[in-house]
Amino acid sequence: MSKKFEETVFEYNKTIQRGELILVEYTSSEPIHLVVYLLLRYLKKENIPFIIIDIADQLHVLKAHLKFAGINTKLIDEAQVIKLGGAITTGSVLERISLTLEPSVMKNEFVKILKQLAEKHDYFVRIGLGTEKLIKLLSEDPATLEAFFGSMVRPLLGYEKSTGVVFMNTGIIREDIVQEAEEIASRVFEVKLEEGEITFRVVKSINFNEHGKTLSIKAQELQEYFASVE
Template identity: 50%
Template sequence: MEIFERDVFNQLRKIRRGEDILVEYTSSEPIHLIFRIVINYAKQSNTKVLLIDVLDQLHILKAHLELAGIDPSFIENLPVIKFGGIMKTGKILKRIELKSEIPVWREQYLEALKEFQREEESEFAIRIVVGIEKLIKLYEDDPRALETFFGTIIRPFLGDEKRVLVTLVNTSLLNEKILQEFREHSSRSFLVQLSEKRINFQVVRSVDFEDYGKTSSIEAQELQDSLIKLKRD
């Protein structure tokens, strides 16, 4: 656990303010374990965290942690901006209804970000997005709406030094064209794969070219058992 966490932390430390990070996984991977590792990193580096929860994906992550025997109570103390969904998971700052047009809920999102900065008395935070693939699927058959989404919600914030954006994307739920759009936009991309009971964390894109292809690996059960032992936050 120590070596795997150290290697992942070393990659996360290289991230510069303003970057957009893509973490790819499929429906077969235990992404809740990697989610917990990212939260561990933010805690150890004394960095504020803001969760962006799309259509109750945060509830799924919390439930999977709990079912695995990992204490999920840390989630309840983290600020959350919700897009759609009905579950009350985390410390919800704003619930944005997706029935509105994209420009409308974009403004609501910007106001929620300002509220977070006021409450936390900090302009900088790691924003972790979960469930975005479910939001994309609402627009995948509407090219105009999809371009509005990427053009007003995703691309303009790249380089904003008030945040680092980490987006967990289930590639099983996206078509290849949309996935390539995410990859092109992101400054770094990591791939999480479960193979022969081992979790592999691979760098597939980076602004630091020497990191391309670097892979950290750990037995999945070992990682889960180590996270079970963590003390409550």
């Protein structure tokens, strides 16, 4: 069952176009480490280069949860990482960017790394973890928050050298900010854990016939499958 579920997700991922911005919403109750690991397995299988944007050590938290579940963390250990804030080195860190910088300076540092990756790869995927922590920090100043969306989020929508997948804990940021992010994203998925099942629901898609569709699997079954395949 888990293998079939994984294959279904992998086939769907192939429909995502270059330049899209994918938003994955969850709360603190969901085992998001399993969802991130599922994405990493897909990228490895398809030989797609990727970079993880690790905000405030969220990657360390996800890696720890995977280890507790008995899942091999080699995919994370070998991943290229840009760290925004935080102090714990997880993966192969290419650059560290302070969260105290102005959005324009932060953008320049971030874009510099993306350009280097674009020179090395025809196409790569950006995976944003802990985005809600940065947004929560910036939301104290509406002008600074808008500068963040205007300089680091909207410009990358449609950038065909790369696709962005942003994981966001919507339980700790304001609803209006969530809606702003949903408006920008080309696809939005909601992850829920209910009665032991992880359910993926399509909130938004460029393919309108997908709206509201769901895909579910037992969380324990998926965790045990991941622990057995590596």
